[in-house]
Amino acid sequence: MAQAGDPLFACDDIRLDLGGREILRGVSLSIRRGEVLGMIGPNGAGKTSLLEVLSGRIRPKSGTVTFKGRDVTALRLHERARLGLGRTYQTPVVPEELTVAEVLKSARQAYTPYLTRHHAEWACELLGLTVDEDLIAGRLETLNRRKLLLACLLMRRPPLLLMDEPAAGLINSEVDEIDHLVRLLAKELNLAILIVEHRIELLDAIADRVMVMDVGEVIAEGSLQHILGDARVRAAYFDSIGEVHA
Template sequence: MRPHASSDGSLFSCRNITLDLGGRSILREISLDVAPGEVLGIIGPNGAGKTSLFEVLSGRIPPKSGTIHFRGQDVTHLNLQRRARLGLGRTFQTPVVPEELTVAEVLKAARQAYKPYLTPDDSEWGADLVDFRIPGNVVAERLDTLHRRKLLLACLLMRRPALLLLDEPAAGLINSEIDELDEIMRVLAKELRIAIVLIEHRIELLETIADRAMVMDAGEVVSSGPLTHVLSDPKVHAAYFEMDVEEAV
């Protein structure tokens, strides 16, 4: 299934998303859009609402109000399984894998997660995209952080997604591994035209891969646009960088 953009050129968009949890306002009037092959980076301090936004966008939590469109279709009320079948994939901050299974068993489970079932060739295609070269008889528990992330990406990619929501994909990686992740995302976005929205604190990664950035604080968007623009925005310094200094003290 190829990416299908709406009339305004966006593949995925949300408008005026609000979310309340436990009597607290978590998200306030969040809007964003991303086109096929575009990379949108989301940054902000801890507690800004970034992961909560992914919970809503992926379909794990329904919003209090607002709309979500994907591939020209209103998916606001679709659950996460139905959004996945439309071509939305998501990763989490911690790359959790079924540790008791072998690599081959994990890939097989992903191929048979829902119909139509895929073939071993699909697994090989996904693994090749992320340069995942671990033998199939290796138990997933033995994988390091980078290879766990690669395995999970391979499982998503074999379904040919149009959109990936990546939650801190560089967490736990060293600089050389981040460079490798950078190259992988370039291939996914620029060659396969997969839209990517990623939450990331590693500014050096965003500088090389993100087409645009959005900064959140206290459940709101405080700045958006080219990364150089948002990083020079006084509101961003007040919300993000100054808070980092205070937390470090």
């Protein structure tokens, strides 16, 4: 079993081939409770593929994934979810015809019959989701869609979140809300959070460490200021986006 101070979640030497291409080339990482680990890299660097492996949607060619001190490499998505892994996606897809209340109820029942309406209310209050429960979910704006899907995860109190570009499609004031929520989840609820994000200013505010991927491997890791000074990182990522927001 994991001991206090040990990583809650880790992977070691993850390798993945898809369609005859080497997608991941020996990726390793670890994250502890209360920590926010940011991940950046150019398009095609392997970030989403790594999240697919870490969440259990794709089995790696080799390497190991551990969660709570247990080898979970062979466990599938729903099995890792039941252990306490939660994942959000870049595009917040909600059941278009259901009401907000129906979406929350479905999420409760899908996970366990022991979750009650009070668990959902707690998660919504925590996230500042105050929309009418009778509102059709498909009519929600992007930020509230993200909050609704996150509430569906948080009601079961997962210790780990994998977040794929939570600020995508949001205006600056809404990005500030994401900043606040990630800080809240990591520091007050003591969650471990791995976040893929292109907004450098957001990672500068919330990430304890940042790792940089390129062509399927980690090329740098450390504080944002440290990686900003790395010539290989600048060539692989920042030069491709034309500017640095930090």
